[in-house]
Amino acid sequence: MDRVRNPYAPGAGSPPPELAGRENLVEDAKVIIGRIKAGRPTQGMILTGLRGVGKTVLLSEIRKIGEQEGFAVLLIEAHEGKKLAEMLVPPLRELLFSMNAAEKARTLAARGLRVLKSFVSSLSITIEGVTFGLGVDPETGTADSGDLEADLPRVFEIVGEAAKAADRPVLILLDEIQYLEPVEFSALIMAIHRVNQRQLPIALVAAGLPQTLALAGNSKSYAERLFRYPEVGALDDDAARRALREPARSEGADFTEQAIDRILEVTKRYPYFLQQWGYDSWNVAPRTPISAEDVDHATEHAIGELDQSFFKVRFDRCTPAEKRYMRALASLGPGTQRSGDVAESLGVKVTSLGPVRNSLIRKGMIYSPAHGDTAFTVPLFDEFMIRAMPELNAG
Ligand SMILES: Nc1ncnc2c1ncn2[C@@H]1O[C@H](COP(=O)(O)OP(=O)(O)O)[C@@H](O)[C@H]1O
Ligand SMILES: [Mg+2]
The missing domain is CATH 1.10.8 (Helicase, Ruva Protein; domain 3)
Structure with missing residues (x-):
């Protein structure tokens, strides 16, 4: 039929013509947004699920709702190896500059910029393209200890105060949250905890692969109480x-x-x-x-x-040893498999596969649904692996 009028939208993050079956999650997001706006304590939400289930398009939908409700929306996509501070500082700086232009929040936004500047100065990284101008002196001694778990809550608190004064609640949407380092994850949770306690208007809705649950479980912060972790699936x-x-x-x-x-x-x-x-x-x-x-x-x-496309971009990021591991996992069939069985089909000890398995988890290719278990993060990836590598020991 007429290809021009084809309504379907395959592609990572492509908004579907019909966002089917996600009514409850959209409703939950509306509640979070409404409660934050009303200054009420709120449990945030971290969506978890395999690749291609629609996490990113849900965040886009939530973004629209936030914008309609007058929120400043920060949409951030984490990447392997990129620091959380690098991702947060540029949009926070922009936000504070825009609040600084509004009369009623000027003093607090200006303070926010000084604190953000001291926060940045304490990091051992440079942030591309971020300047504060000559007029902004760092507020030495605030949010610059170099300990992210202490500093980030301070930054959020001050941004939250400015947001409250400006009547401009903030919605942070963080995609691919599984790529955060454990200390970054817990600093972020602690930051949200702080603003929540003080009833400052900053909300976090995030999305990530199932390994995010392990990140939350291991976090020494209040990750499990402060957030709900709805699973997004088929x-x-x-x-x-x-x-x-x-x-x-x-x-x-x-x-x-x-x-x-x-x-x-x-x-x-x-x-x-x-x-x-x-x-x-x-x-x-x-x-x-x-x-x-x-x-x-x-x-x-x-x-x-x-x-x-969908399968190959992931496959191409892997080393030959990683591909062999995935091929062995695929040979065991779909769904969750015992790590020991993977080792057995490769004829090696399970401990010797630890590093390969860990790097595949870090890359977001596989995850561990329970101790000693392994599964692909991409649905039907087992069938793809067998097409891509017909022989078990090839590659
Ligand atoms: N609820 C839905 N109904 C129909 N199609 C959807 C739905 N959610 C997502 N999609 C489609 O699925 C694909 C993957 O969505 P995406 O948000 O990129 O997934 P994820 O971020 O979980 O990997 C896109 O082509 C999108 O249009
Ligand atoms: Mg996505």
């Missing part, structure tokens, strides 16, 4: 059908019931795959309604596309 049957059907209908087309059944079966109702199959089925179908045969024709193309 859509339920009804939502998955809507995710496919509604966009087609809005373009005057439809699927047969069997076509939808077929897509749900191959995609296991994972959002990214639903978009990919919706997209390819639309393109190959000669006419509406899209049939099960159309879906079968589309499958080959959809898998080819995923192999070249």
Whole structure:
């Protein structure tokens, strides 16, 4: 059918034509935003889930709600090896400068800038493109101890005071939070704890891979009490059908019931795959309604596309030893596997695989659902690994 009018949106962070099955999570976010605005103590939210389940698009949706409610929204994406302070300082500085322009918060925003400057001066990093101008002297002795867990709460407190005075609540949206170092994670939690205690208007909604739960569990802060950790997963049957059907209908087309059944079966109702199959089925179908045969024709193309993009970008970041580990994990089948079984299929001791396994966890390729267990962070990655490396000991 007409490719120009294809409504589906496969791609990391691409807003779906129909955000299906996430009504409760959106509602929870609205409550957080409403409570922060009202100056009430609030439990934040850290969304966890595999790749491609729709965490990033949920954060985008929450961003819109925050903006409608008059929040200053800071959307930050963490990266492996990038410091939390490097990611936070530039948008905080910008925010304080903008508050500084408003009469009612001028004094507090100016103080915020001085404190931010002393915070930066205590870090052993330089932050690209961040200058404070000659008029801003650091406030020596505040937030500059060099201990992030002490300094970050101080910074947040002062930003929160300025935000309150400016009547401009702040919503921090942090994506890929699993890439934070443990000390950064706990400093961030402590910072949110501080502003929460003082009822200052700063909210945090974050998203990350399932390994985030281990980060929270090991954190010596109040991570478990201060936040909820809703799991974002595959859509339920009804939502998955809507995710496919509604966009087609809005373009005057439809699927047969069997076509939808077929897509749900191959995609296991994972959002990214639903978009990919919706997209390819639309393109190959000669006419509406899209049939099960159309879906079968589309499958080959959809898998080819995923192999070249969604799966491959992750695979290419791995060393040969890491690929061998993942191939062995894949040979055990989908879902959670015992780490000992991976070692056994490679014919080595489980302890000798520790470093490879850890680096795969750090890279966000695998995670440990429970002690001694290992699973892929990308749905259907086991099938991809077998296509990419047909031989177990190749690579
Ligand atoms: N609720 C949903 N309904 C339908 N499609 C969705 C939904 N959530 C996400 N998607 C689609 O899934 C893909 C992956 O979304 P993304 O937010 O990048 O996932 P994640 O951040 O969890 O890896 C995108 O193509 C997006 O359009
Ligand atoms: Mg994402």
